[in-house]
Amino acid sequence: MRERELVRAVDGVSFAIAPGERVGFLGPNGAGKTTTLKMLAGLLYPSAGRVRVAGHVPQRREAAYLDQIMLVMGQKQQLVWDLPPADTFELNRAVYRVSRADFTARVGELSELLELGDLVKKPTRELSLGERMKCELVAALIHRPKVLFLDEPTIGLDVSTQVKVREFIRDYNARHGATLVLTSHYMDDVAALCPRVIVIDQGRLTFDGALDALVREVRPEKRLTLRLRGAIDEEVLRSLGALIERTEERVVLQVPQDALSAAVSRALAAFDVLDLTVEAAPLEEVMSELFARGRAAREGRADAADAADAADAKEPSE
Amino acid sequence: MIARHLAVLGASLRLSFLLAMQYRWDFVLDGVMSIAWTAGAIVPLYLVFEDRAAIAGWTYGEALLVMGWFTLLDGLLKGAINPSLVTVIEQIRNGTLDFVLLKPADAQFLVSTARVHPWRLLSLGASLAIFVYAFRLLGAWPSPGAVLYALATLGAGVLVLYSVWILVISVAFRVVRIDNLRYLFETVFEAGRWPSTVYKGALSIVFTFVIPLALMTTYPAEALLGALEVERFVAGWLGALAFAGLARLVWSRSIAAYTSASS
Numbered sequence: 001m002r003e004r005e006l007v008r009a010v011d012g013v014s015f016a017i018a019p020g021e022r023v024g025f026l027g028p029n030g031a032g033k034t035t036t037l038k039m040l041a042g043l044l045y046p047s048a049g050r051v052r053v054a055g056h057v058p059q060r061r062e063a064a065y066l067d068q069i070m071l072v073m074g075q076k077q078q079l080v081w082d083l084p085p086a087d088t089f090e091l092n093r094a095v096y097r098v099s100r101a102d103f104t105a106r107v108g109e110l111s112e113l114l115e116l117g118d119l120v121k122k123p124t125r126e127l128s129l130g131e132r133m134k135c136e137l138v139a140a141l142i143h144r145p146k147v148l149f150l151d152e153p154t155i156g157l158d159v160s161t162q163v164k165v166r167e168f169i170r171d172y173n174a175r176h177g178a179t180l181v182l183t184s185h186y187m188d189d190v191a192a193l194c195p196r197v198i199v200i201d202q203g204r205l206t207f208d209g210a211l212d213a214l215v216r217e218v219r220p221e222k223r224l225t226l227r228l229r230g231a232i233d234e235e236v237l238r239s240l241g242a243l244i245e246r247t248e249e250r251v252v253l254q255v256p257q258d259a260l261s262a263a264v265s266r267a268l269a270a271f272d273v274l275d276l277t278v279e280a281a282p283l284e285e286v287m288s289e290l291f292a293r294g295r296a297a298r299e300g301r302a303d304a305a306d307a308a309d310a311a312d313a314k315e316p317s318e
Numbered sequence: 319m320i321a322r323h324l325a326v327l328g329a330s331l332r333l334s335f336l337l338a339m340q341y342r343w344d345f346v347l348d349g350v351m352s353i354a355w356t357a358g359a360i361v362p363l364y365l366v367f368e369d370r371a372a373i374a375g376w377t378y379g380e381a382l383l384v385m386g387w388f389t390l391l392d393g394l395l396k397g398a399i400n401p402s403l404v405t406v407i408e409q410i411r412n413g414t415l416d417f418v419l420l421k422p423a424d425a426q427f428l429v430s431t432a433r434v435h436p437w438r439l440l441s442l443g444a445s446l447a448i449f450v451y452a453f454r455l456l457g458a459w460p461s462p463g464a465v466l467y468a469l470a471t472l473g474a475g476v477l478v479l480y481s482v483w484i485l486v487i488s489v490a491f492r493v494v495r496i497d498n499l500r501y502l503f504e505t506v507f508e509a510g511r512w513p514s515t516v517y518k519g520a521l522s523i524v525f526t527f528v529i530p531l532a533l534m535t536t537y538p539a540e541a542l543l544g545a546l547e548v549e550r551f552v553a554g555w556l557g558a559l560a561f562a563g564l565a566r567l568v569w570s571r572s573i574a575a576y577t578s579a580s581s
Contacts, residue, residue, distance in 0.1 A: 043416050045574060063319075063422035071420055078417040080333060082340050087333055094329035095421045095428075097322055123340075 010035050010046075010203045019146070022173055022180040024194030024211075028291045032203040033183040034151055040181060041071050041149045054147060067096065070145040072136055074155035079124045085135035086120045089142055096143035103142060110138045113168055130161035137168065148172070150182045154189055166192045187283035201294040212280075218290045219281040222260050224253045226267060227275035236270045249274075254281075326423050327431050334401075334434040349437030352396065356389050356444045359511065374515040381513055382452035383539035387472065388511045390445035391479060391534055395507065397438030399483050403500070405432040407490050419573070426569055429487065430480070460542045468541035471551055474558035475534035481558075481565035482529065488565075491572040503529075510535040530557060 010032040017023050025033040038044045039051055042058030042065065051058055056065035079088045086107075093103045111120060114134040119127060127135065133153065140148075150169065154162040170193055173180050184190055190197060190211065197214055199207035207214050224241065228249055237243070240263045241255035255263045260278065267273060280286075338345050363385060367378035376384075406429050409415035418428050453459050460468070486503060490496045506529055509517070514525055514532035525531040533554045540546040 038416070041420060043419060043576075061419065061425075066420055066422035069420070071416065073413075073416070076412065076414050076416065078414060080337070083333065083336055087336055091326075091329045091333055094325040095322070095423055097325065 010039070010200070013200060013203070013205045015198055015205065015208055017179060017181065019179055020173070020177045021196065022170075022194045023182070024190035024197045025181070025183040025200055026190060026197050026287060027200040032200045035203075036200060037149055037151055037181060037183055041069060042066070043071075067143060068145055069147045069149065070140040070143070071149045072133075072140050072151070072153050074133065074152035077124075077132060077136055078139060079132065079135055081125050082123060084121045084123055085127075085132075085139065088124075088135075088139050089120070092139055092142050098142055106142055106144065107138060110141055113171065114138065114164070130157050130165075133157060133161070133165060134168075137165070141172065144176065145178065146176075147179045148181070150180065150184075152184050153182070154184065154186055162186065162188070169193060187287060191283055199290065201291060202298060206294060207290075214290075215280050215283070215286050216257075218286050218293075220257050221254045221281065222257060223277075223279045223281055224255050224260070224263060224267070225275075225277045225279070226251045226253070226271070226273055229272045229274055233270060236266070240267055322423060323427055326428065330428075330431045331434060335436055337433070338436050345435060345437040348435070349440040352393070352438060352441050353444045356392075356441055356448075359389075360385065360448070363511075374513060376513045376515070377456075379452050379455035380539065380543060382448055382455065383542055384513045384535050385511055386445045386448040386452060387475075387535040387538045389441055389448055390472075391475065391510070392507075393439055393441030393445065394476065395479060395504075397435045397441070399480065400500075401433035401435045401438075402430055403483060403487060406487055407496065410490055411495075415576070419576070425573060426484065426566070430484075460544075464542055464544055467546070467551075468538045471533075471541045471546060471554060472538040474555045475530075475538060477558040478530050478533055478561050481561040484565040484569050488568045488572040491576055507531070513539070527557075530554075530561075533558065 013032070013036060025036060027033045035044060039046050040053055040058060042053075042061045045059045054065065054068050056062060058065060079085050089103075089107055092098075093100075098106070107120070111117070114137065116131070116134055116138070119131055120135060120138070124132060124135070137153075148169070153169070154165050157165065166189060169180065172178060180193065182189065182193055195210060197207070197209070197211050198205060199214070207217070221241075223244070228251060232251075237251065237253075241253040241259070243251070244254050245252035253263070264276065264278070267276070360382075363378070363381060366373065367381070371377060373381070406415065409418060418432075419425055421428055482503065486496060486499055489499060509521075509525060510531040514522065514536040517525055526533075537546055537550065537554055541551070
């Protein structure tokens with residue numbers, strides 16, 4: 001037998017999601033995002049705690065529940081590799097008991113929105129990754145689910161296909177009022193699809209709220225980018241904010257929110273400004289800072305625990 | 319509920335046939351090969367009986383009946399049961415079983431009907447040929463009642479075979495790679511070619527109670543010959559039902575412990 005170590009993949013994660021809401025799970029690799037998603041879908045049994053989705057206990061996997069949900073995973077596919085996607089659609093039609101008329105109408109509509117054309121009649125193995133993902137979406141939406149679980153749906157896709165898939169998912173949510181729960185490594189996915197984010201780090205919920213609130217909390221500073229001409233007074237420049245990037249004519253500064261308007265007017269007065277933009281810090285950066293803080297906090301705790309252990313060891317035992 | 323499962327069975331069989339058509343030459347060859355193997359498998363039986371009239375109370379013609387049922391079950395095993403098994407193990411390995419478990423139909427049913435190799439079912443024809451040959455040697459044809467009785471007995475054998483297979487999958491949930499277990503079972507199953515009374519001592523106990531090969535091939539052959547007492551028929555069915563119940567229980571537990579493959 002292999003030795004097993006009990007690891008708490010998820011611990012103390014509590015939240016409620018309203019029907020029709022779009023929520024993104026964020027977190028570093030192995031943080032427990034997918035574990036949480038799979039518990040919601042009913043694939044994993046929580047060893048403790050309660051999960052309820054659409055009035056059902058997911059782990060019971062009752063037909064009345066499964067009829068309402070779908071799961072799409074960017075790294076796994078349900079389409080039969082050697083057959084055209086249309087044949088898998090047929091199988092799902094039987095499984096979900098969709099009438100022939102509904103089936104034809106839905107597949108037609110979904111294929112049109114995703115610009116699939118006749119691709120659904122080509123063997124899956126001959127399709128590109130993006131085409132396959134689009135067909136996966138069709139296969140998962142034939143029964144018109146009310147709750148969509150999407151685990152990294154755009155992974156590996158080229159940028160234009162990512163955009164297309166995002167638009168499609170958003171559109172489905174808008175038209176059918178479906179609830180959307182998404183995990184993704186791509187911040188763009190989350191920014192485009194999810195007004196609300198839940199951050200899970202090391203199995204713990206560390207943030208639950210609006211995406212812009214999260215950005216404000218982690219990185220209240222704004223990015224001030226200037227394109228300048230002529231002589232630059234370095235001292236004035238440095239007094240505006242923290243210097244992040246500096247080339248011959250381009251300067252990027254980090255400025256606290258409340259000092260921003262003063263900094264902008266001083267820059268305009270002091271320099272010959274060709275161009276000026278103010279932005280929030282890039283999401284990827286905000287996230288890596290957030291996760292780095294989480295790591296630092298844990299290491300601090302671990303050090304404290306080690307110290308306590310060392311103290312215990314000094315106690316004489318038996 | 320039943321309507322849904324019948325519809326799923328239909329759709330699933332359709333997929334299997336479409337897949338078989340994709341690689342039809344491979345599968346036809348597979349079917350033809352299995353018939354050739356069946357023909358070859360009769361040779362040792364023929365040689366053993368060449369210089370004696372009966373072994374453990376079985377004449378050549380009677381032993382051929384056992385072989386006939388074995389051939390039929392072997393076709394079922396390799397045509398309907400193994401393909402699904404291979405499919406499921408693959409799904410456990412790469413995590414796509416998640417999709418199966420989230421379908422609103424019984425997971426055991428979905429898994430059991432996942433894949434069929436239709437060409438393998440050609441060996442059902444081969445078993446029919448063996449029966450015809452055997453009864454011509456025996457010089458008497460079975461009554462329709464005996465045929466029905468034999469088929470009813472076979473039902474219990476098929477149930478056991480299926481249950482063993484569910485147990486094998488349940489093991490796959492925990493250890494993922496079960497190639498050797500599968501080969502072990504297939505090798506043990508080969509012993510079902512011979513009437514169970516050929517085996518003595520410990521083997522006889524194993525083949526009657528642990529892996530009831532006797533129930534799968536010998537009992538149906540005896541039923542055809544009018545030599546299977548009702549008591550053994552009933553006991554066989556009770557045993558088969560108990561086996562199926564156990565398999566279902568172990569299966570449910572394995573599913574509950576399933577942790578899915580990480581993405």
